[in-house]
Amino acid sequence: MCCKFYDPESEWRGCNYFRWLDEDITEWQRSVTNKLVLEKKLLECQLNTCQTELKEVTEQRSLLLEDNSRLKMKYKAVLAEMKLQKKKPNNKKVGGISVCCKAAIAIMLVLVIAAVVVML
DSSP states (O other), X not given: OBOTTOBTXXXXXXXXXXXXXXXXXXXXXXXXXXXXXXHHHHHHHHHHHHHHHHHHHHHHHHHHHHHHHHHHHHHHHHHHHHHHHHHSSOOOEETTXXXXXXXXXXXXXXXXXXXXXXXX
C-alpha cells in the first residue's frame, strides 16, 4: 500500500509512506525453503569433508615424495657400488646374480612402487 499521491512514472512519493504487503507463505514454499536450507548444509558438510581429505592426501603425497627421493639416493649409491664390484674380479655371486645386483633390483622395485603411489 502506498500514498495516494504516488506517481509511478517519476516514482515520487508524496508523503514518503510505504508499507509492504505480503501474503503469508504457503506450505509448499515453506517446504521448498526448508529443503534448500538442508541441502545447503549438507553440501557445506561434504565440502568440509572433501577439503579435509584433500589435505590428508596432500600430506601423504609429500611424505611419499620424500621417501621416493631418499630411495633414489640409495639406488644411486648401490648402483655406484655395483660398478665398483664389476671392476673387481672376485665378485660374490648368489644364484647367478651378484648380491649388489639383487639389492639394486630390490631398490628399483621399491622406487617403481613409490612412483606409482605418488601418481595416484
